Amino acid sequence: MSDTPTLPAPADAAPIMVSESNPLILKLRRSGQLREEDEPVLRDLCTPIRRIPADQDVVREGDSGADVHLVLDGVLARYKLLPEGRRQIIGLLLPGDFCDLQSVILGEMDHSIAALAPSTIAEVPQRIVDALTLSHSRIARALWWATLVDESVLREWLVNMGQRPADRRVAHLVCELLLRFQVVGRAEERACEIPLTQTELGDILGLTNVHINRVLQDLRGRGLLTVRGRRFEVPDVAALRAFCGFDPAYLHLRPARRLEGG
Amino acid sequence: MSDTPTLPAPADAAPIMVSESNPLILKLRRSGQLREEDEPVLRDLCTPIRRIPADQDVVREGDSGADVHLVLDGVLARYKLLPEGRRQIIGLLLPGDFCDLQSVILGEMDHSIAALAPSTIAEVPQRIVDALTLSHSRIARALWWATLVDESVLREWLVNMGQRPADRRVAHLVCELLLRFQVVGRAEERACEIPLTQTELGDILGLTNVHINRVLQDLRGRGLLTVRGRRFEVPDVAALRAFCGFDPAYLHLRPARRLEGG
DNA sequence: CGTACTTTTGAAGTGCCTCAACGGTAGTGG
DNA sequence: CCACTACCGTTGAGGCACTTCAAAAGTACG
Numbered sequence: 071m072s073d074t075p076t077l078p079a080p081a082d083a084a085p086i087m088v089s090e091s092n093p094l095i096l097k098l099r100r101s102g103q104l105r106e107e108d109e110p111v112l113r114d115l116c117t118p119i120r121r122i123p124a125d126q127d128v129v130r131e132g133d134s135g136a137d138v139h140l141v142l143d144g145v146l147a148r149y150k151l152l153p154e155g156r157r158q159i160i161g162l163l164l165p166g167d168f169c170d171l172q173s174v175i176l177g178e179m180d181h182s183i184a185a186l187a188p189s190t191i192a193e194v195p196q197r198i199v200d201a202l203t204l205s206h207s208r209i210a211r212a213l214w215w216a217t218l219v220d221e222s223v224l225r226e227w228l229v230n231m232g233q234r235p236a237d238r239r240v241a242h243l244v245c246e247l248l249l250r251f252q253v254v255g256r257a258e259e260r261a262c263e264i265p266l267t268q269t270e271l272g273d274i275l276g277l278t279n280v281h282i283n284r285v286l287q288d289l290r291g292r293g294l295l296t297v298r299g300r301r302f303e304v305p306d307v308a309a310l311r312a313f314c315g316f317d318p319a320y321l322h323l324r325p326a327r328r329l330e331g332g
Numbered sequence: 333m334s335d336t337p338t339l340p341a342p343a344d345a346a347p348i349m350v351s352e353s354n355p356l357i358l359k360l361r362r363s364g365q366l367r368e369e370d371e372p373v374l375r376d377l378c379t380p381i382r383r384i385p386a387d388q389d390v391v392r393e394g395d396s397g398a399d400v401h402l403v404l405d406g407v408l409a410r411y412k413l414l415p416e417g418r419r420q421i422i423g424l425l426l427p428g429d430f431c432d433l434q435s436v437i438l439g440e441m442d443h444s445i446a447a448l449a450p451s452t453i454a455e456v457p458q459r460i461v462d463a464l465t466l467s468h469s470r471i472a473r474a475l476w477w478a479t480l481v482d483e484s485v486l487r488e489w490l491v492n493m494g495q496r497p498a499d500r501r502v503a504h505l506v507c508e509l510l511l512r513f514q515v516v517g518r519a520e521e522r523a524c525e526i527p528l529t530q531t532e533l534g535d536i537l538g539l540t541n542v543h544i545n546r547v548l549q550d551l552r553g554r555g556l557l558t559v560r561g562r563r564f565e566v567p568d569v570a571a572l573r574a575f576c577g578f579d580p581a582y583l584h585l586r587p588a589r590r591l592e593g594g
Numbered sequence: 595c596g597t598a599c600t601t602t603t604g605a606a607g608t609g610c611c612t613c614a615a616c617g618g619t620a621g622t623g624g
Numbered sequence: 625c626c627a628c629t630a631c632c633g634t635t636g637a638g639g640c641a642c643t644t645c646a647a648a649a650g651t652a653c654g
Contacts, residue, residue, distance in 0.1 A: 103437075148487070150487070150488075150491050152491070152495055152496075152577060153577055156495045157495075158490060158491040158494040158495045160487040160490045160491060161487070172480045172483070172484075175473060175476055175477050175480055176477070176480050176481075176484070176584050177584070178581070180484055180487075180581050180582045180584070181487060211437060214437055215437050215438070217479075217480075217483070218434045218437055218438050218479075219438075220483065221434070221479070221482065221483045221486065222434075222438070222442055224483065224486040224487060224490065225410070225412070225422040225423070225442075225443065225486060226412075227490055228420060228422045228486065228489055228490055228493065229412050229414070229420040229422060231490065231493045231494055231538060232420040232493055232535075232537070232538030233414055233418045233419075233420045233538065234414075235609075235610095236609075236610070267631090267632065267633090268632075268633070269632080273494075275494070276493060276494030276495065277610075277611090278610075278611060278612080279632085279633080280610090280611075280612085280613095280633095280634085280635090281609085281610055281611075283633065283634060283635090284610095284634090284635090287634090315414060315415055319440070319442050320442045322438050322439070322442070497641075497642095498641075498642075529599085529600065529601090530600075530601070530602095531600080539642075539643095540642075540643060540644080541600085541601085542601095542602085542603090542642090542643075542644085542645095543641085543642055543643075545601065545602060545603090546602090546603095546642095549602085561651090
């Protein structure tokens with residue numbers, strides 16, 4: 071449908087029919103705010119690249135850095151530590167997610183961010199983002215959309231923790247992650263890699279690793295979910311969603327502007 | 333209760349030494365983004381006024397209204413209902429808080445908002461907010477600050493639910509509300525009105541009303557908190573904060589620009 | 595002065611935790 | 625190639641924080 075010949079092709083020629091792999095573009099397409107001509111600008115944002123080993127902090131509580139961090143691959147987590155040593159993960163950052171857009175306004179970070187798996191991020195100077203949002207109003211709105219969706223996800227996590235028992239809580243998280251990975255082309259129809267230990271799943275859901283383990287076995291027993299290593303397979307997505315009451319509305323995904331070959 | 337008849341006072345000269353009572357202005361002063369000349373503009377926002385009885389919805393899931401709602405007095409709550417009838421409150425809206433700034437971008441609301449106590453709100457047309465943020469960049473940044481603080485509060489609530497036992501959970505919420513009410517001039521140094529039933533406190537914290545009741549008695553027994561009706565008194569704020577590990581950093585309050593007589 | 599809501603109390607049940615140990619697996623170095 | 629190490633997953637037994645259910649007592653209101 072869109073035949074604009076002005077595709078960017080910055081260095082590598084990107085053949086027109088090849089499916090997009092840039093997670094930021096794939097994600098922001100689902101905001102319903104972008105046009106095709108905005109995409110090259112976003113692509114240029116994703117550099118320079120930095121690799122982060124697992125378990126390393128990218129941002130620490132108290133930091134007020136000059137760069138904004140954008141996830142390109144892997145998984146990172148926002149977290150807070152309590153004096154007793156307990157940890158709560160308060161957000162998962164997947165490819166296409168910004169880590170610390172908010173520090174532009176809020177100044178000091180009030181939590182830390184660590185890589186849970188080996189990851190790749192782009193470090194974008196704050197002034198670049200500033201300038202971009204001033205010169206490209208559609209991109210500005212797309213980024214605003216992204217932060218509002220983050221907030222919406224946080225609210226759903228609160229519902230998850232406050233009201234759902236452990237088995238539905240785990241199921242709901244898996245439903246969300248499967249969908250979020252699919253949006254950025256990191257998952258299949260009924261399966262994906264979720265590179266988290268059971269302890270980390272517990273830190274997300276307010277449960278112990280022991281209980282996570284038992285719940286996963288229980289879900290397998292019901293035929294709702296199978297886990298082997300880091301690979302999560304969902305035999306029947308509709309069934310898993312029904313089981314935990316997952317409604318994707320809170321992710322505010324609009325249809326992608328155009329379809330591409332898988 | 334305390335019905336200041338002079339709430340709007342749009343064009344009236346505000347005497348310099350008189351203490352401010354407009355909650356939006358009081359709150360945004362703490363963002364560190366505003367100058368004094370921005371305040372009259374904000375004051376004009378707080379009209380027309382609508383009164384909401386307790387337990388009435390202001391915004392419903394699925395709505396995509398043309399107005400933005402701003403709390404002037406009372407308390408409202410964001411909430412989601414689960415099919416089993418359980419309710420999770422996912423945010424408290426105090427005087428000075430906006431209810432649905434996000435619907436400008438996200439379209440449909442993914443949750444509902446109800447008044448928990450008789451409340452007063454202003455209904456601001458979206459285009460007014462739009463125009464305001466374009467013409468007044470400092471106000472735009474102050475509003476952005478407010479939404480980022482909302483998100484930060486949500487993260488802290490998640491920590492509260494996931495990691496703290498019931499007694500510290502209740503204590504932490506009280507610490508937060510006492511401070512937030514103080515910011516908008518609705519609380520004393522060591523006491524405030526929190527117009528919530530114990531069932532509503534439970535819906536915030538993921539606990540039953542029965543257990544909330546027992547926890548409140550326990551906190552009273554330790555001399556940390558006394559509750560009579562809706563009045564919460566904290567004999568020793570530092571002690572209560574230490575008990576639950578409350579650190580106000582997540583509210584990102586900067587010192588008010590100027591001090592005023594109480 | 596009844597009606598409806600909220601708070602309070604009791605008794606019994608359970609979902610999840612704690613503690614502890616064992617098994618699996620991958621990476622490392624001799 | 626195999627032992628060593630470290631981390632992760634798995635299993636069991638026992639305990640407790642919180643829930644559920646039920647009913648009584650307090651409080652606000654027309």
